[in-house]
Amino acid sequence: MQRPRHRWRGRDAGAGRAYPVATVAFYGPDDTRATKVSVGIVAHEGADVDPVERWFCKATDARIDPEVTEAIVRFIDQHGAKSVVAVDRIIGCPHEEGIDYPEGEKCTQCSFWANRDRWSGEIIQ
Template sequence: MKKSNKLKKLLNKGFRGYPVATIAYYGPDDQSASKVAVGIIPYENAKPSKMKRWFNETKDIRKDRIVHNEIVNFIKACEAKSVVMADRIIGCPHEEGVDYPEGTKCPKCPFWAIRDRLTGEIIQ
């Protein structure tokens, strides 16, 4: 995954306290990301107070420099002290209860239907 230098700098600082920005990539499979979600966690065990999502259906969003710059600007505007990111695509870009009914598997992403989204292991 090709990260911009500004994003790399934020990630390399390590934990410096709250608020924490979380970055997660999603895609139809584990090879190409079409969505990135950035959440701002204001304090330990809190739910995100702010969330922003970016989409790119034509190319892997992890390689989109414009999106990376927007992510950096969002994180700075939210005054996050720390930034963490999953090291791989962690699931389907569609949202349960929004894009498909709750309690069902996404009909558009069969790759994830049989996998644990955090480990990528087949669970069937």
């Protein structure tokens, strides 16, 4: 039996991406453990991501948690995504600017990301 995470990853159609597209991004307090995953659906080219669903893990890593993985698969299937775009690493703090901390400020709970580029992981000044 194929693991659920592999089921959604196998939908990546590369340059010939088919819509709807599911986007998958992982977040964590540092780059070693994902405590949040966000999955959104893009219905067609140029469309906003909608709907978006988020799952949180306090004790496990969201990238390997079987319940979270199965929920991702169900969400993607429910919305008829034909392809999936996913980042291959944790891309930032799980807290949301303007919701969990003030706009334009740095998260006080995740010092790892305070001076770090979330895409490259490199420290910036």
